[in-house]
Structures are given as structure tokens and as C-alpha cells.
Amino acid sequence: MASSGSGYDLSASTFSPDGRIFQVEYATKAVMNAGTCLGIHACDGIVMGIAKPLIHKMIVPSTASYKRINTVDTHVGITSTGFLPDARVLVARAMEEASDYKEHYGSSIAPHVLADRLGNYVHYFTLHGYLRPFGASCVMGGYDKEMKSYKLNMVEPNGTAYQYYGVACGKGKQVAKTELEKLNLNKQDVDVADGGSKITAKQAVKEIVKILLLVHQDAKDNDGKPIELELSWICDESKNKHVRVPKSIIKEAKAWATEQLEQEEDDDEDEDAEAMEE
DSSP: OOOOOTTTSSOTTOOOTTSOOHHHHHHHHHHHTSOOEEEEEETTEEEEEEEEEOSOTTSOTTOGGGOOEEEEETTEEEEEEESHHHHHHHHHHHHHHHHHHHHHHSSOOOHHHHHHHHHHHHHHTTSOTTOOOOSEEEEEEEEETTTTEEEEEEEOTTSOEEEOSEEEESTTHHHHHHHHHTTTGGGTTSOGGGTOOOOOHHHHHHHHHHHHHHHHHHOTTOTTOOEEEEEEEEETTTTTOOEEOOHHHHHHHHHHHHHHHHHHHHHHHHHHHHHHHO
């Protein structure tokens, strides 16, 4: 039985006849129309990045409220996309959870525990008629000091908080997801000869910049608008602390990514020409 949405999309606590919650789907749609957000679990750390459209050329990119990447704790960072005011509320909540955990237990919160707690908070807003779901998604990367391992999670508008090898959300999600799958991130521990992939944090920076530029090129509605790239990492290079990727590394990554995209475009044109000749 297909539902039209009429009458069943007025509240986040009402199911449609076929079991859908339209308000949550609308919140997810808000995320799909926002900037592209990526996360990669490399062999030596986590790298996160986001492409932000410059709404107006007079805006200062370093404005605090315009930033999409925040440090929750020294060992955890969060990248958000979607409705910006909603995202800022989720970031503030994540900081509170991390602070409360340290106050009560005397140790830093594990990244996956923080993701689960934030997911529960987001899910709460889908259970009551006087609340609305958050129109934002958060990609969270961190270092688990006890397990001595890196974790990459994403919290979605419905409250799920899965762990990922590589994740994408926002505009161009499907294109970005396809590119991430080509990197074989789920085979980091498999020998390269058997199809495995050993990607370092520095290489992950290049791949994220390349994907973000590719998605921006493919977007039909960007109208040539410039974008601002924001990247951070938590890895061996940063001594397991969440920091922003140095501008010099981002600049090198942009040059490499631009060259790779141009080369791939030329190869596609050559293949098309050969196909027409045949």
C-alpha cells in the first residue's frame, strides 16, 4: 500500500500505512541538499572533510558559526552538514556528553559511545509530536585510547549511529559513495595483491579533496559558485589529537586532485572518440 504523505506528514510521531515517518524523511532530504561531507578511516587515522558553498563573497570563511568541523574533545572531532542551526545544537550536545562523561567517570569518552549517545538524543526528537527531527547529519571521527584504535561514525536524522570504513552524506552522496567504494577501504588489512588497500591519512586527504571537487563539478545547480574546503584529521601525524589539516597539505592535495581529474577527463574523451570511430 503506497501512501501519498497527505495527513501522515504532520507529525514525527505518526506512521503512514506502509510504516514510513515522513518528517524524518524530510529531515534527511534537508541533509541531501546541503554541502558534501566525507570521512575516511585510513590505516593510520581518520580524515574528515566537507565542501561548503560560499553563500556570499563578503562572508569571512573563518567565522565561528560558519565552520562545519568542530573539536568535541582532544581525541574526537565532528563534521556536520545539513541545516546549520540544527548542526550547531548537535555539536553542542556532543560536547556536553563528552564533558559529562569525563566528569562522572574520570576518563575520556570512547568515540563509539559518544556516537551512540548522540544518536539516542537525535532519535528522541522523532518520538514526540511537539518536537521535530534534526535536519542535520554528523560524521564523527576519534581515537579510542583504551582500545588504541580509530573509529569513524555517522549519526543520521533518524538517530542511527553506524560505524564506517568510509562514509559520505549531503549533496552528491551517491557519487561520493561510489568513489569511496573504489578505494577498497574495507580491505585495509588485506594484502594489496588480493585487492586490499593501504591508504594513509595523507593519501586520504588527497582522495577526499578529489571527491569533493568531482562532486562540485558534477553538480548541475552550482552555477559556478565557489566552494570552501574544510578538512581535519586525527592520526599518527597529529599525535592522535583532532586538528585541522595544515593548509600546505590541502594546497598540495588540490593540485594533485585537479591534475587527476583533468587526466581522467582526457582519458574519457579519448575513449569516446575511439568508440565513435568504431
